[in-house]
Amino acid sequence: MRLRFTGSCAGVPSRQRNVSGLTLQPEHSRRWYLIDCGEGTQHQLMRMSLSLARLEAVLITHVHGDHCYGLPGLLASASMAGRRTPLTLIGPQAVWTFLTAVRETTGLHLDFPLHFIDAATLTESLVLTEFTITAAALSHGIECHGYAFEERGIEASLDTARLEADGVPRGPLWGRLQKGETVYDAQGRQLKGEHYQLMARRPRRLVVSGDNNVPARLTGLCQGADLLVHEATYTEEVIERLGTDNGHCSAARIAAFAEAEGVPNLLLTHFSPRYGRDRRAQNSMAELEREARDRYTGCLALAEDLQPYVLSREGELIIAAA
Amino acid sequence: MRLRFTGSCAGVPSRQRNVSGLTLQPEHSRRWYLIDCGEGTQHQLMRMSLSLARLEAVLITHVHGDHCYGLPGLLASASMAGRRTPLTLIGPQAVWTFLTAVRETTGLHLDFPLHFIDAATLTESLVLTEFTITAAALSHGIECHGYAFEERGIEASLDTARLEADGVPRGPLWGRLQKGETVYDAQGRQLKGEHYQLMARRPRRLVVSGDNNVPARLTGLCQGADLLVHEATYTEEVIERLGTDNGHCSAARIAAFAEAEGVPNLLLTHFSPRYGRDRRAQNSMAELEREARDRYTGCLALAEDLQPYVLSREGELIIAAA
Numbered sequence: 001m002r003l004r005f006t007g008s009c010a011g012v013p014s015r016q017r018n019v020s021g022l023t024l025q026p027e028h029s030r031r032w033y034l035i036d037c038g039e040g041t042q043h044q045l046m047r048m049s050l051s052l053a054r055l056e057a058v059l060i061t062h063v064h065g066d067h068c069y070g071l072p073g074l075l076a077s078a079s080m081a082g083r084r085t086p087l088t089l090i091g092p093q094a095v096w097t098f099l100t101a102v103r104e105t106t107g108l109h110l111d112f113p114l115h116f117i118d119a120a121t122l123t124e125s126l127v128l129t130e131f132t133i134t135a136a137a138l139s140h141g142i143e144c145h146g147y148a149f150e151e152r153g154i155e156a157s158l159d160t161a162r163l164e165a166d167g168v169p170r171g172p173l174w175g176r177l178q179k180g181e182t183v184y185d186a187q188g189r190q191l192k193g194e195h196y197q198l199m200a201r202r203p204r205r206l207v208v209s210g211d212n213n214v215p216a217r218l219t220g221l222c223q224g225a226d227l228l229v230h231e232a233t234y235t236e237e238v239i240e241r242l243g244t245d246n247g248h249c250s251a252a253r254i255a256a257f258a259e260a261e262g263v264p265n266l267l268l269t270h271f272s273p274r275y276g277r278d279r280r281a282q283n284s285m286a287e288l289e290r291e292a293r294d295r296y297t298g299c300l301a302l303a304e305d306l307q308p309y310v311l312s313r314e315g316e317l318i319i320a321a322a
Numbered sequence: 323m324r325l326r327f328t329g330s331c332a333g334v335p336s337r338q339r340n341v342s343g344l345t346l347q348p349e350h351s352r353r354w355y356l357i358d359c360g361e362g363t364q365h366q367l368m369r370m371s372l373s374l375a376r377l378e379a380v381l382i383t384h385v386h387g388d389h390c391y392g393l394p395g396l397l398a399s400a401s402m403a404g405r406r407t408p409l410t411l412i413g414p415q416a417v418w419t420f421l422t423a424v425r426e427t428t429g430l431h432l433d434f435p436l437h438f439i440d441a442a443t444l445t446e447s448l449v450l451t452e453f454t455i456t457a458a459a460l461s462h463g464i465e466c467h468g469y470a471f472e473e474r475g476i477e478a479s480l481d482t483a484r485l486e487a488d489g490v491p492r493g494p495l496w497g498r499l500q501k502g503e504t505v506y507d508a509q510g511r512q513l514k515g516e517h518y519q520l521m522a523r524r525p526r527r528l529v530v531s532g533d534n535n536v537p538a539r540l541t542g543l544c545q546g547a548d549l550l551v552h553e554a555t556y557t558e559e560v561i562e563r564l565g566t567d568n569g570h571c572s573a574a575r576i577a578a579f580a581e582a583e584g585v586p587n588l589l590l591t592h593f594s595p596r597y598g599r600d601r602r603a604q605n606s607m608a609e610l611e612r613e614a615r616d617r618y619t620g621c622l623a624l625a626e627d628l629q630p631y632v633l634s635r636e637g638e639l640i641i642a643a644a
Binding site for chain 1: 361394
């Protein structure tokens with residue numbers, strides 16, 4: 001599956017980075033998912049080959065402007081481009097209140113239904129087309145959620161030894177059992193696909209966090225996770241200088257958490273615009289990276305807008321060709 | 323004075339054009355004015371050398387998303403960049419309702435005061451630093467305004483013959499009278515600057531319209547105008563094919579109006595995204611231009627995002643080097 005950030009900057013856009021937005025697209029699918037939607041997300045999407053008609057769900061972590069001000073425009077554009085199929089929107093109730101207020105005060109009419117799901121109710125998993133989704137409440141001053149995406153529809157092979165032992169004759173039934181269907185054989189026996197499927201691998205699991213200054217809030221979601229995407233707004237030194245973390249995490253803190261939880265891949269994002277490319281400047285991306293590397297031995301990457309990241313079937317994070 | 327569009331596309335952004343926004347900057351000033359603020363306006367501003375700290379006023383024509391969805395984010399960024407001086411916001415009351423709803427539902431705090439002025443009250447001129455501003459109600463289905471900007475602070479020379487005839491002795495008083503001040507001479511006579519000023523030229527006047535399908539609504543504002551900036555969303559042929567103008571103007575209609583009113587410069591914008599650069603395509607920018615040129619003999623330009631246009635002191639519209 002493929003991840004691309006439409007934005008990786010905290011608070012305000014910079015010349016290199018837009019405000020928050022992340023696209024997630026399973027292999028062999030034109031459907032995709034959007035996590036957060038800061039202003040200008042739809043502009044960044046024009047630089048990718050993702051169609052607003054194929055957007056399955058939008059998940060908003062919290063109602064701060066840099067995570068949701070692009071939502072009304074994106075929905076308006078989807079409608080004007082001819083979308084008529086329903087869209088699932090997941091987020092805190094406050095996101096729905098914001099969107100409703102904008103629609104009412106600006107006469108925004110959408111030609112497709114929005115199905116809103118309050119993230120606070122997602123302690124049980126929600127089954128979408130390619131993923132089951134679970135949410136966890138984070139620590140950020142206002143209601144904010146992290147989301148775990150667990151892959152569905154893993155390719156299965158058949159347990160042919162068992163089929164033969166049970167005397168199920170080779171034929172079209174085998175194909176249906178491989179797909180997980182329940183079938184009846186010539187003797188009227190009920191056969192359940194799940195008894196004969198061999199999963200080729202375990203489902204991949206990724207966790208996308210919202211803004212959060214208490215990493216431990218993600219302990220549950222991170223069980224068995226292949227990848228954690230988390231904000232690293234500051235370095236420890238800057239938090240110390242500011243005298244506050246403003247509800248945000250440092251690169252050091254989230255790296256230490258991912259190390260302790262044994263998450264094999266860590267993708268950092270949501271960097272304060274003070275961090276630039278110049279390695280000699282007082283605040284540089286290199287500093288953020290150093291802080292994380294000092295505390296984390298897994299595979300680490302710092303998000304760049306529009307750069308494709310692939311989480312392979314083997315659970316490896318790959319920085320792909322653009 | 324200098325005009326640059328942050329966007330010239332109708333409804334949705336395209337790869338070449340953002341949604342509506344126009345910057346206006348007087349000569350010899352770092353202050354500037356913004357007319358309309360679609361999503362992504364602040365992103366386009368990063369490609370110009372205009373500081374949010376020097377923004378004098380924002381004028382919104384109407385509350386449709388492609389003209390105002392960038393406003394909350396732009397204000398948030400101005401505040402985060404340290405702006406503390408008041409900002410004037412002019413628009414229909416509905417714009418204030420929209421902005422208030424967004425601020426309340428997303429906890430948007432601004433560290434500077436906003437002075438809102440209801441455009442419906444601007445039948446009398448409003449005096450700002452560099453311009454006096456007048457509004458006119460347009461025709462677009464919802465409340466929508468056009469704005470006339472008349473230049474203030476024209477350089478004046480002194481009517482020295484009159485000063486000598488009135489027996490005002492050469493000295494510091496002359497300098498104060500040249501600035502338009504009211505002074506008292508040694509005999510206690512009151513002398514008014516306006517009696518002794520010779521205006522070097524008449525003030526420039528430009529009219530920036532909102533969306534509007536009845537050009538005649540601008541007749542009053544266009545009296546003595548050097549430049550009209552107006553939408554030309556469609557060609558006549560497309561309006562005929564759609565069976566409606568959707569409250570918008572064709573290139574033909576606004577060109578004919580500008581010709582009849584004798585406006586010497588016409589700058590068209592807000593083009594439907596169906597019009598592309600390819601001259602051979604069914605709908606091209608060349609077609610829009612042809613329609614306008616057939617009916618207008620003045621100086622015509624079709625807006626391009628970020629291209630600087632200069633309205634010279636002589637009232638000429640110049641396409642400047644970027």
